[in-house]
Amino acid sequence: MKRVFALMLGVLTAIGGFVDIGDLVTNAVVGSRFGLGLAWVLPVGVLGICVFAEMSGRIAAVSGRATFDLVRERLGPRVGLVNLVASMAVTFLTFIAEIGGISLALELATSVNEFFWVPVVGATVWLVLWRASFSLIENTFGLLGLTLIVFAVAVWRLHPDWSALVHEASHPANTHGEGLPTYFYYAVALFGAAMTPYEVFFFSSGGVEERWTEKDIGTMRANVFVGFPLGGILSLAIAATAALVLKPLDISVETLGQVGLPVGVALGKIGLVVVLVGFFAATFGAACETGLSTGYSFAQYFGWQWGKYVRPRQAARFHLVVLLATIVAVATLLTTVDPIKVTEYSVVFSALALPLTYFPILVLANDPDYMGEHVNGRMANALGTVYLVVVVVAAAAALPLMFITKAGQ
């Protein structure tokens, strides 16, 4: 019974924790501009994150070491450092976006200006990372994030023409008067949002935090292969509500309020309240994950003690990095940079950094020195190889597409 409960809890938090500010904004933007014409990217991205999250979780369970810890061993200190700097930059950009997202959600709920909230949110996020236990963070925000199911309810309440929706989603085409480069620019952004590198860093470090062993591989797989796809369905629902409500009115999403607007139209005030809770939980949970990931990757490169499973006094340098990251993130947001813009750039730069993260994971998951009998099977390797190619293509296309389309305009 206890095992079943643990399994369910894991799956539920995986669903709730899947969506972050990048998914919220990108899916709504895409839905409002392309309808469901880009819906095909979601299953592609979700399967990709499942394949690599499973590998990195398995590496953590078998070797007891997190991803970045091993990256330096196999790539050497020089290339490892380049990898660290690039991945850190992207994770940090996402961290800024998440803190901005929480502030925007609070502004929507209270009508108090976001810049009032930014320092408050920064302090709160830091306090949670400083004192709350790992499982408390994971479970609270994962479960609260499930409130985003309200988007799926909204789709149903909007009484769409289901056959037209399914037809549009299953026949990928750019039929909405946007240029082809713009179409592919958003395909890359959506892919980057689904496969954000911090998710695997966090997942494997979390495995070490929770002291997974080979026995936990089954539970880990259930979380990944059930939880992540269901989380992906939430993303799809966000795109669908935007396609149903915003696109016919020619509203392109530029604020977080517009992301939640269709739910208000479908479900009224109660829907809006639930959506705001969902926004808050999803962004707050992801802010914790990205904040911790910043500290994890630094500490893992240099071999410092890290993690929430030891008392803060025992991981002084790790907590110093997390504190500095939070301060710099708050300072950046107080320059009045638009958090939604930061989010849009963060998902594209995520796409750019994807090969740096996923290439070492594929190599490590095949290394018998670490993995013993748990090296990748044929299926994992076939999918891993295909996705490595996809990821390299997406990364190579990201910057040219960004320049050609002036970042999707």
Added chain:
Amino acid sequence: MNTNAHPPERVDARYHLLDRQILDRDGGMVAKVDDLELTEQDGSLTVSALLLGPGVLGPRLGGRLGAWMAAVWRRLHPAEDPRPGRIDISRVSCVDSAVHLLDSRAEIGIDGFEHWAHTKVVSRLPLVGPGEPPPQRPDSPGPPAGAVTHRASDLLGRRVSGPGGVPRGHVSDLRLRTHFVARGPNWHTAGMTVTDLILNQKATATLLGYERRNDQGPWVLRAALRTFRPTIAGTIPWRDADVDWPGQTIAHAGQGLDEFVL
């Protein structure tokens, strides 16, 4: 992890030791193996210590960044002429996906930067809870007086030439024979001796595993890497190698290379 299983009898310095996480007796993270100290005695070369910290990582990174890293460390270090952190090899109990030590964190002492972060920042933050930092690691005494020491990174990448200057390749790794003895429930390292030099055609050999195994998947990656990056060329016994330490070369007295075995 399982500190009671017999540790490996043969390890490769770069593949299994360098850059690996060092854990204390209780699994706490201590540092990374930033370099290895090698001691020369009667023609044999043994690993005498794990070297830690930016002072040794900097030179391995090379370039301006590496020099800068080492210089910053030197400037911030309280000692006049700081020596890199050093953990004697006899304190190593096992090598698996991490390097395990026989001592606890309190016995080893913590790094100067960790101590600074603890006393100057972390202990002053709200809600930190009671507790004192573990003692700071004393300044390294360095190797025993009179010992002739080198670093593993001094050998890696060096060109090896056979009789008449025939190129043999570059040192990509050092094969070590380990000797562990059981004392109580733990293993202790009684010795780690360089037996062979592992050679690769290029000075910058990869360490992804494909250069040493021909069955590591996925096959597409293996085929690509084995095409574009050379595999291990072979090994030469340490006793046949004549190292010109201040120079950059190693002369090999024997005929041809021995086959590399895993």
